[in-house]
Amino acid sequence: MFVLRKDVFERVLNETIEEPKVVRLAKCLSSFLHENEIILSFDDILAGHAQFCDCTYSTPSGALEEVNTLFAEEPVLEKNSEVKAQLEQFLIGMRIGMYQRGPSGHVIAGYATILKKGFGSLIASARNQLNNGMESKKDFAQASLVICEAASNYALRYGAKAREIGEACISEVYKHQMERIITACEWVSLNAPRTFFEAVQLLWITHEIVIYEQYCGSMSLGRLDQYLYPFYTKDMAEGILTYEEASEIIQALWIKFGGLRKGYQNVTLGGYSSKGKYEVNDLSFICLQASRLLMIDQPLLSVRWHETIPEDFWEEIQKLIETGIGFPALFNDEVAIEAKERLGISKEDAEGYGIVGCVEISIPGKEFSHTEGFRINWAKVLDLMLNAGVCSITGESMKSPYSPILKDIKSFEEFYMWFKKDFFYFLDLGMSCINLFDKHYSKHWPTPFLSSTMTGCLEKGIDVTGGGTIYNLTTVNGCGMANVSDSLAAIKNVIYKENGLSLTEFSDILHNNFIGSEKLLKELKTKCPKFGNDDKEADTILKELTDDFCIQIDNYVNPRGGRFQSGLYTVETHAYMGKLTGALPDGRLKGVALANALSPVQGADVIGPTAVIKSITKINHRVLGNGMVLDLKFHPSFFNNNKHRLAFKYLINTYFKLGGLEIQFNVIDHETLIKAQEAPEDYKDLIVRVSGFSAYFVTLDRVLQDEIIARTQYSTI
């Protein structure tokens, strides 16, 4: 019988009012696992089914709930006018597109640990802690015991369903598949897996429960090719598994991930270890091939790049990139590892990093960092400055202590100083507030199952949200970076010069969304320096600001004893925050999406991919513990000959050599080109290969565009 998770949680919470929250939530999830319908199809290769569900009661419903929780825990704070004002401003910031907060999920559970130990071992440890451990650790131990027993039972439920279906099966093939599932589920309900299939089965069941506990997306799988490999080699050595059979099992697993569309379930492949050499194996290839075969949006694939990456692995990677599916994203091991080490992560653990969600660098099974816990819209700061502290979209006011009169700002340097003051004011305010939320988070929204898989939680008796695991960071991400640097460059060039526009006049023009100021708009868009063109003026501004941003974040520590880390990527928030941001000095109209992650403003890069790479690597990526994104777009026909394919590889190698952290690719088909013809403003950054030269599609004459649209069928150019 299908049950709504929300209903089960509500009922069980009502039944357990006197108990500690962590136990209550464990019981909620346990009931859900006992009661929810098991879905298994007669032709399933692998048992499991990711059913979309809500995450009510496992995460805050919003920042307002967190504020109210804080006041309930510390009534004295509500009486503190300064703190109250800060929190009120934080809530306004959330409403006007200045801030975004998504505190939970975003972690790599201890899948590798589960595959080594099995649920039975976790149950035994929890029971031992409950019976013999310190009093203060018993609540967590009890929660862990409840939920691990439920997990164990959940595996048996799949086994039972498989038995039911298997008995009714006529086809020998399906019968055999069901039998394999029965054996696996019954074994892994308590024991560590013995075979590759059992390992994958246990992996999925664990993941399914991790998702049900608090589906907030981005529950990522870590280095799947590494931790499944011992099972693979053992089976191969015993002659009970072939490459093809392993491929089929991985494909079945991929399809399970696919059931959670837009689930941001990230699988990390490859990676360099200073102990030996680049770590790649058959499973790494199998995973890439599975994605290329299935062409679905899950799982997200990340590949850890190092200069020693083997040629055949690179070939397989590039083949997948060329399909245009957008995977894999590539990460520079050297830079990523350094970024984590400087935050206090050990060299060995840093070398074991995996990717969470989009691009967040994380230590599997050992790190909990709220990687989407906070994002600040850089461009909103400018928007408010030029509109007397009032949001041009919602009309709400969010003022900083400075608020000078526009006509009193006499030079660009003064304006720049003002921007930095306001920017750091809003940044500090945000960071202070999330630190306040952090103090009581664990008491209200613990995640005992996840925590049971993570190293350290049971031993300490502390949930992962309370700092139970090894690395407990806090994250601050940015949005609107290139928009700000381009806007500051525009102000420098258009305002503070002879016969230049006044700031007051400019503010009015922005308020009117440039209506009636088309000539100025053209000047701003075409005559001012823009980030992404290897231009010193525009690039220097962004470099300085990102340096300062990261330094400011470096200064903070959280209540769990961990540092703050920064990330410069935006998921979809550049659109969401863009809707809430007014017209900007760089010529961007009101409500338009902001720049995608750290990439140049859409269409502002007019020289080519080498210039984009030069610009973006002037920024220091080694301090971005939570990752960043550079997105480059190519036309599929670009890859039509081997010389181009090789050039593509060299382009990437150079990017990483220059210190780039992450890169990912869009490869667009001709339907998009048709749309690009109709609305070129939206596709200004699309690169196509013409013949002997590469060019921006929308700068080309119509006849040329038509030819290229037809050209996707040619193989000779």
Next chain:
Amino acid sequence: MEGMISNIQKFSIDDGPGIRTTVFFKGCNLHCLWCHNPETIRPGKDLQFLEGKCNLCGNCSKACPNHVHAIKNGERILLRDLCESCGNCIEHCPTGALISTGKTMSVEEVIKEIEKDRPFYETSGGGVTLSGGECLLQRDFAGALLKQCKNQDLHTAVDTAGNVPWKVFETVLPYVDLFLYDMKLFDRNKHKAATGVDNDLILSNLIKLSDIGKKIWIRIPIIPGINSSTEDINETADFIEKLKFIDSIELLPYHNLGEGKYKSVGMEYKLTSIKPPTEELMNSLIDIFDRKGLNIKR
């Protein structure tokens, strides 16, 4: 010293080995019917008018001191002969429909641009290519630029049609690592009909270059109906066979992707009826070189 440059293009991957920067020079002394860079043919600054972007605002005609621009009955008039390249109309055009096709640059300025992409050359075995138009028409500037490139340890390639006195080659030779040499047609008369000049100088320069052992990639555009017959190609292949050594040969299939540019620079495109060569044709022509044991790129 200054040169008249049409464009400096980064991430060029079909103008020599590796990732390169190509410097397109203005001015050409051939007028190939199929040229896809017509904006580089004339030596000076050209006014380029992108009709699709024109919003008929009339700012250009107000800004122009020579009555080049007008709008009559909703139609756009452009009298190029009156233009003195002052650039006023370009300055005042709000949509970017009017642009200039050339700018003067010093060697230092060009080098500064080239140097920006050094990391890419180093990873890929790339460098800088001089092209155009015909870069060797600006002999002194090209020579100075190439010399400076070699001083800074950059790999240099020169893309040329070869129709300049041998003296010009001699000037630049010490600073060129690779020649990308165009061969349009072997037959002298056909060459003149298709390009406006005969190929005596072109062929004799090529012989001399290969005699002294310079690294050469020969590039042959394949224009159906003009130079694509087996007879034409056989003649060309026979000639190449007799050369001392050619590093590689590449056949470049005709395309009309430059057609749109003709109108924008006030020129007429004469090959509107020709279609790109089929894959079969290309393969059959490649086979001709293969059979002679010549190093032809597929």
